[in-house]
Amino acid sequence: MKKLLLSLLLISTFAFGQAPEGFNYQGVARDANGDILKNKSIAIKISLLQTTVTGTIVYSETHNPATNDYGVFSLEVGSGTVGSGDFSTVDWGADKYFIRIEMDINGGTNFDVISTTQLLSVPYALYAKEAGNSTTSSDADSDSTNELQTLSISNDTLSISDGNSVILTNTGTSVGGKSFLVLSGGITDADALALINSDFGENTQVVRIINTTELTSVDLSNITELVELDISGNSNLQSVDLSGLTSVHQSFYVFNNYNLTSISLSSLETINGDITFKESGLTSLNLSNLVTIIGDLDMRNLDNLISLDMTKLTSIGGDFLISKCSKLSTFTATSLNSVLSSFSLQYVGLTTLDFPSLQTIGYSFEIFNDSSLVSINLPQLDSISNTQAFYIYYNPVLTSITHPVTYLYSTDMVYYVINNALPSTQVNSILATLVAISPAPTNPSLYIEGQNPSAPPTGQGITDKTTLISNGWTVTTD
Structure with a gap:
């Protein structure tokens, strides 16, 4: 998206x-x-x-x-x-x-x-x-004092007894810090530490580390919550400590930091916008406490990334995209249940793709050009909701796909599984799964050809292929 x-x-x-x-x-x-x-x-x-x-x-x-x-x-x-x-x-x-x-x-x-x-x-x-303009009263008793409450302020919180509280934010420099903290240009590690000590505080809501040339390490472990975080274009940055960060209310960008090998995000739980990692030197990424992404997950051109841990992630409100991470061999996302837009894995190094909890894809599903991928396990995937939905192609050693898809809400849907290494038994299994879909989609197409070696349907698979064609499918197999 x-x-x-x-x-x-x-x-x-x-x-x-x-x-x-x-x-x-x-x-x-x-x-x-x-x-x-x-x-x-x-x-x-x-x-x-x-x-x-x-x-x-x-x-x-x-x-x-x-x-x-x-x-x-x-x-x-x-x-x-x-x-x-x-x-x-x-x-x-x-x-x-x-x-x-x-x-x-x-x-x-x-x-x-x-x-x-x-x-x-x-x-x-x-x-x-609104209260000051009120012309009515809801006082149902004769006691004029039992509605009196106490207004108090502590740090940045304004509270009323027996009621709620609001945060009073500040737009400028104060003991609470600046709203924007920016590290850029020729700033050194020592300069950055001094600037963080002087400008960071409870009012800081946006942190930008951009286009630095001397900065190698940044300690932001005291930060727990931000509106935006932007780490981009830093030529010598190697490590960033954000181990205390729990939530980002808008978006989080990390890109074009080729020497960045370490970023600590072990406490991060919620992203209310997009989270982006691109063109960085990271070898591992621990997002094991991240539960929700409201926007997109975008990871691209992470040439050194070997492991990615997203154990607790349950939902993505936008796209799921991991592309050109050719060394990625370990990926854990066992709790992921729904992706509300498109799901795409491209040019990664996984041998097994296992999403045991993934149940719903809102738009399309795409896996291609993984030269190591042998099996795809999607045991709960039962719903794909939009057109041109299912693509698995050019995975030369892929022999197994497991999914129980029972609902394809789509017109002119394309199920496109070509140029893999699926055997005839797997082709038969896919045909049986698609025959069982009810209600049948409108004007659907199935391409399950180009397997290496060639894998035409056999036995019941031949019958199921005929049934699909009679039900309005366009079907092409080996």
Whole structure:
């Protein structure tokens, strides 16, 4: 799912002196290749959705901000060009609200949806405004003191007794640190340590380590939560310690760091955007505590990667792509249950591909050009939901595929398993599986040919092939 990328930072900057009419947003804009959009006029569309990520749009607006040298832009939600609704009438206390961000990198109206995220803390001054405008009372008793509560603040948390709390973020330098921490250029290890000590704090939400030439090691083990993390274009960087990081609220990029051999992410649990590793020198990657990826998993051109541990990962909301990791021989993802878009493995070094829990693929499934792959085990895969769904090809020693697919929701679906080494018994098994699918897909095609050595169906397989053809399938075998 190739798409534009946007890293977003919600910053509350309300004042108590008057009722506000908006809240601030900062973001880092990127193109579909992950490159930062520097000094560029873009268009942003903001929509507030009620109750769920697909709920009713109660308000929408557009903005035309310009990015700076770092791709950063700022805007105020509530002060854009209104598309629908009235920001001042949003009842913040009535329900949950989600903010959907769309972007056109050319500044027009051809918007791509970038993210939809719940506003976890109601903008507190807006909520206070709503309360201040109330003309009704729900006090059902005569005691005027039993509703009194205590308002308190501790560090960055504003709380009310018997109620909720909100985080008060700061956009500038303070004892809580800067919102953006940037290490770049000719910064040394000692310089980086000093900058981290002076600029990092509880307010730090975006960390960017970009285009450094002298930096070799970075210790960010005290970081537990970020909006965005970007480690890219560092010519001598060898190690990064992020062992305390548990969640990234938008996206995480690691690419073009050819000397990077170690990155500690042993505590990482949640990525609410994309996670990308490309063109780095990593030999192993431990993501064993990562449970959820809301966006894409993209790992490419990791020429030295041997092992990848994603033991606890259960779901990927976007694409699953691992490509050109030719030394990857150990991959653990035993808990992965669903990939909501496309699943693709290309040019890897695995001998066995085992996904014992994988049950649902939202779009297509593709495995090709693995010269070592002998077997594919997908014992729970029973649903592939879109067109041109199933591709396994050019795996010269592949002899076994196990899957129980019972549902192919598709028109003109293609089941494409060619130029492998499947024996006739395996071809017969696949034919039997497809005959049993109910209801049958519309205008489907099956290509199961080019096996080496040649493997035509035999016995019951011949009968099943005939049945598929009579049921509307186009079938080609050896």
